[in-house]
Amino acid sequence: MILAVWAVVFASALWGTTGTAATFLSRDVSPLATGSATMAIGGALLFAIAARPASRAIADPQARRWLLVGAIGVVVYPLAFYSSMSLAGVAIGNVVSLGSGPLFAALLEWRVTRRPLTRRWMLAAAISITGVVMLAAGGHGGDSPVNPDDVPAGVALGLLAGAAYALYTFTSAEVIARGHSSRATMGAVFGLGAIPLAVVLGFTGAPLVQSLGNVSIIAYLALGPMFLAYVLFGIGLRRLRSSVVTVITLLEPLMATLLAVAVVGERLDLLGWCGLGVILIGVTLLSPARRPRLRPPRT
Incomplete structure (x- = not known):
């Protein structure tokens, strides 16, 4: 149990370093x-360690359509995530990206599977949206290196x-529900997403x-937050309740914000700090009572 807790803690800490590490690039x-x-290299590695079952998942016609749609998300996510942090700053970009994910996931379930939205979700959504508005309206102050005029675009x-x-x-959860393992599903969806990302890298990566x-x-971003953190998180999910895991992973945006302030030199004004806290409260309320079928890695 203790090993599983520390595995999730370390995974969350690794995820929280992504934005700060990226600021050291030229x-x-x-x-x-x-x-x-980051995602092309990490995705290729995830496919490599599960090449055979991942290939079977891709060959399955029922699973393949879900994998192709999921691959679109794999392509869009890292491009929007790092662009968000580039414009709005590491703290705001990270918190908005991670905090809004559960809200959109519930909306997808409601739209596709007709799973009703609970009162708890509606309350959490209202709280989280309020926090996002506060972040966008307040944002950076003082001598922060982030241009306040870029914050709204970064939030978007x-x-x-x-x-x-x-x-x-x-x-990915839909693919698992059709009988494929989480390892095979991760390898397949990230492997497919790595192909167009490699094309983008070819045009922009010189x-x-x-x-x-x-x-x-x-190399650190691909091997640490993308690959190693996923392995560690899998260890935690096998032994801990999802509600416990969700609370532990709140260390991720907390770590990102602390590093952004201490290392990058970002400065949030009072409204921005309050908005960040409100978002964390909303995400905590979204903590599910059931064990999730899957929690893919973040970049």
């Missing part, structure tokens, strides 16, 4: 290059990232290989 590296490199991209995350989470520092940071 200025000529675009967020599109960062996102495509964070919401797009949350929707994309919900899309590949939902479709600056990444111009310095050893850039290569090292991308």
Whole structure:
């Protein structure tokens, strides 16, 4: 039990370092290059460790249509996620992207499977949306390196990232429901998504290989938050209740915010801090009472 808790804690800490690590890339590296490199390399690794069962899942006609839709989410998520942090800052971009994911996931379930929205979800959604508005309206203050005028666009991209995350989470769960293992499903959906991301990387990734520092940071993002964190999270999910796991993973946006302030030099004004806290409260209320079928990795 203790090992499982620490596995989820370490996974959440790794996820929380993504935005800060990306800020150490050279200025000529675009967020599109960062996102495509991280997810393309990580996706290829996830496919490699499950190549045979993942290939069987892709060959299954019923599963393949869900995998292709999920691959769209895999492609959109890292591009929107890193672009959001580039515009709105690490703290706001991270919190909005991660906090909106569960909301969009519930909306997908309601629209596709006709699963009704509960009063608890509606309350949590109202609280989270209020927090997002507070973040966008307040945002950065003082001597923060983020341009306040870019925050609204960054928030919008964070919401797009949350929707994309919900899309590949939902479709992956549908594939698992059709008899494929989570390992095979992850390998298949991320392997398929890695193909178009590799194309994006081909057009945008030239600056990444111009310095050893850039290569090292991308290697960390792909192997740490994308690959190792997923393995650790799987250990936790097998032994802990989902409600416990959900609370532990709140360390992720907390870690991202603390690093953004302490390392990157971002400064949130009072309204921004209050908005961040409101979003965390909303996400906590969304903590499910049942064990999830799947929780794919974040970039």
